[in-house]
Amino acid sequence: MDASTWVAKRPEPTALARLFDYKPFLIAVCLFPAVGLLMAFLTYPLGLGVYLAFTDTQIGGNGKWVGLENFIDLMEDPIFLQSVWWTFVYTAIATVGKFALGLWLALLLNDNIPFKSAIRAIILLPYIVPTVLSAIAWWWIYDPQFSIISYVVVDQLGLRDRYYDFLGEPWPARWSLIVANIWRGIPFVAITLLAGLQTISPSLYEAAMLDGASGWQRFRRITAPLLMPILAIVMTFSVLFTFTDFQLVYAITRGGPINSTHLMATLAFQRGIPAGQLGEGAAIAVAMIPFLVFATLFSYYALGNRKWQQGSDND
Amino acid sequence: MTDAPKPLSTINAANLNTRVDSEVHGGVTEAEGPQLMSWDSHTRRWVVVYIPLMLFLFVLLFPFYWMGVTTFKPDSELLDFKNNNPFWVTSPTLANIKKLLFDTDYGHWLVTTMFVAVGSTFLSILASVLAAYAIQRLRFRGSEYVGLAIYAAYLVPPSILFIPLAQVVFEMGLYDTSFALILTYPTFLVPFCTWLLIGYFKSIPYELEECALIDGASRLQILRRITLPLAVPGLISAGIFAFTLSWNEFIYALAFISSTENKTVPVAILTELVSGDVYHWGALMAGALLGSLPVAIFYMFFVEYYVSSLTGAVKE
Numbered sequence: 001m002d003a004s005t006w007v008a009k010r011p012e013p014t015a016l017a018r019l020f021d022y023k024p025f026l027i028a029v030c031l032f033p034a035v036g037l038l039m040a041f042l043t044y045p046l047g048l049g050v051y052l053a054f055t056d057t058q059i060g061g062n063g064k065w066v067g068l069e070n071f072i073d074l075m076e077d078p079i080f081l082q083s084v085w086w087t088f089v090y091t092a093i094a095t096v097g098k099f100a101l102g103l104w105l106a107l108l109l110n111d112n113i114p115f116k117s118a119i120r121a122i123i124l125l126p127y128i129v130p131t132v133l134s135a136i137a138w139w140w141i142y143d144p145q146f147s148i149i150s151y152v153v154v155d156q157l158g159l160r161d162r163y164y165d166f167l168g169e170p171w172p173a174r175w176s177l178i179v180a181n182i183w184r185g186i187p188f189v190a191i192t193l194l195a196g197l198q199t200i201s202p203s204l205y206e207a208a209m210l211d212g213a214s215g216w217q218r219f220r221r222i223t224a225p226l227l228m229p230i231l232a233i234v235m236t237f238s239v240l241f242t243f244t245d246f247q248l249v250y251a252i253t254r255g256g257p258i259n260s261t262h263l264m265a266t267l268a269f270q271r272g273i274p275a276g277q278l279g280e281g282a283a284i285a286v287a288m289i290p291f292l293v294f295a296t297l298f299s300y301y302a303l304g305n306r307k308w309q310q311g312s313d314n315d
Numbered sequence: 316m317t318d319a320p321k322p323l324s325t326i327n328a329a330n331l332n333t334r335v336d337s338e339v340h341g342g343v344t345e346a347e348g349p350q351l352m353s354w355d356s357h358t359r360r361w362v363v364v365y366i367p368l369m370l371f372l373f374v375l376l377f378p379f380y381w382m383g384v385t386t387f388k389p390d391s392e393l394l395d396f397k398n399n400n401p402f403w404v405t406s407p408t409l410a411n412i413k414k415l416l417f418d419t420d421y422g423h424w425l426v427t428t429m430f431v432a433v434g435s436t437f438l439s440i441l442a443s444v445l446a447a448y449a450i451q452r453l454r455f456r457g458s459e460y461v462g463l464a465i466y467a468a469y470l471v472p473p474s475i476l477f478i479p480l481a482q483v484v485f486e487m488g489l490y491d492t493s494f495a496l497i498l499t500y501p502t503f504l505v506p507f508c509t510w511l512l513i514g515y516f517k518s519i520p521y522e523l524e525e526c527a528l529i530d531g532a533s534r535l536q537i538l539r540r541i542t543l544p545l546a547v548p549g550l551i552s553a554g555i556f557a558f559t560l561s562w563n564e565f566i567y568a569l570a571f572i573s574s575t576e577n578k579t580v581p582v583a584i585l586t587e588l589v590s591g592d593v594y595h596w597g598a599l600m601a602g603a604l605l606g607s608l609p610v611a612i613f614y615m616f617f618v619e620y621y622v623s624s625l626t627g628a629v630k631e
Contacts, residue, residue, distance in 0.1 A: 021533045027449050034446035034505050038468050042502045049479035108368050121618040126375055128614045130563040132581040133603040137378040140596055148381060151396050195626035244472035247565045251585055265474035272478040273570050285475040296470050
């Protein structure tokens with residue numbers, strides 16, 4: 001056998017191997033696990049939830065179609081209306097607090113400080129640790145008899161003569177929850193905004209300095225507009241997850257005192273699972289959807305905006 | 316104050332100027348800073364940067380400190396602030412931890428949580444790698460819409476899904492089993508991991524795969540021998556994030572599990588240790604501390620991966 005007749009011997013691929021190299025088949029196989037899981041445990045339950053909201057289903061039994069009855073009942077239910085109002089107030093105040101403090105912390109960290117990476121690592125701890133467990137720590141901090149805050153304010157500083165009743169009255173309980181939520185949210189906001197700040201080129205600041213811009217002007221004209229796209233995305237996520245928050249409220253107050261701190265999510269849980277009224281619980285959960293759709297569209301346009309700003313190479 | 320560079324005639328202008336200097340040089344090179352900085356700008360830096368930073372650190376870490384201190388306090392110190400300094404433990408005790416470990420099912424909960432977290436992480440990574448590979452590398456018509464749809468799934472929060480999901484889980488006969496959690500956690504893990512991995516695959520040069528194709532490798536061989544080894548850091552990021560999220564998950568675990576021995580750590584501590592009107596704060600804090608430690612230690616090993624996945628997912 002000489003060189004002219006030699007052919008490379010390649011083992012003939014089996015039928016199975018050929019099938020897996022057939023692109024449409026391979027794409028279907030690759031997408032199947034993810035799409036299958038999401039269809040079965042996300043899309044289908046989402047539809048089922050909307051359906052349940054129009055029925056009087058209870059746990060372990062089949063309900064019948066009742067039309068808008070659940071929603072009509074809810075509209076006349078003062079506890080539900082209060083939970084809607086409180087969900088909005090909670091989201092608004094906590095978001096403003098988280099972003100003001102988170103942005104401040106990000107700006108501090110963006111400065112040249114010693115032990116920067118160690119500090120950055122430590123700061124993320126409230127975000128990493130299970131929320132319920134840190135919520136239990138907050139619950140203990142808010143204890144009516146043994147609160148450390150009361151101890152410092154009353155016994156050490158002598159600013160008050162009575163211990164705070166953090167969780168016993170509606171408004172103190174609400175503020176306590178907002179503080180805990182802001183505490184939990186600062187790290188996420190600070191770290192993501194810090195990443196955004198680090199992408200801003202220092203030469204822009206140098207140029208502005210040469211033109212005689214003050215610190216505020218540099219923040220207002222360079223930092224703010226360049227941070228805006230990432231800020232919009234982070235804020236959408238933050239709003240979305242604060243609005244649907246469950247763990248903090250469930251762990252610290254369980255909706256009390258006298259239902260004054262029920263968020264829509266905790267109320268849906270209370271009506272749906274322990275009380276067994278799946279239909280009514282689903283109706284409360286479904287009532288959150290319009291707001292979520294609004295937030296998602298907001299995120300989509302914020303993303304679109306960013307592409308436009310950065311040119312077309314960002315696919 | 317629009318015109319910063321003024322002659323150094325007044326104290327105010329001098330302050331302004333040194334501030335500007337310290338900020339420019341502080342941001343770029345520290346070596347030039349000191350000789351331009353006056354004592355004044357030093358105090359200013361303390362007031363503006365270090366003191367707020369310390370306050371932030373104090374507030375963010377205090378609950379953990381308080382958790383730790385309470386864990387080791389005997390009851391006599393725990394409930395008596397008058398005769399003891401509450402910020403410190405004078406006679407530390409392990410009684411609370413002992414109570415947690417031996418009088419409750421803590422070990423059991425820990426094993427269950429580990430099983431659920433590992434199982435759902437494994438399942439999610441498997442599904443996400445394949446999906447991200449199909450979307451980013453196999454590139455078919457409409458692949459970007461599939462990517463967007465998976466991303467949109469991330470925006471559906473668990474608190475609107477748990478009621479219908481409870482029904483689904485019940486009908487599948489999975490109620491009160493770990494598999495209910497392993498199968499439902501991917502609903503929030505898969506979207507996140509897929510997007511993280513799409514971003515990661517994007518950074519691997521396509522030429523490498525083309526070479527392998529020319530050499531006669533099949534698509535699956537390419538994925539296994541070329542793309543995946545290069546994407547290991549991305550896989551680690553996705554894996555540790557998925558693990559942490561599953562470890563911390565609360566609402567599904569609360570809604571789908573009812574028997575004591577099948578509960579996960581976060582749910583069990585809240586529902587099993589709180590009984591009646593008397594709270595055993597020592598044991599509760601010990602539970603919170605021990606439930607947080609695994610993720611905190613895990614986190615300490617992989618800090619950089621966490622930060623990159625957290626920021627990468629948002630920037631994507």
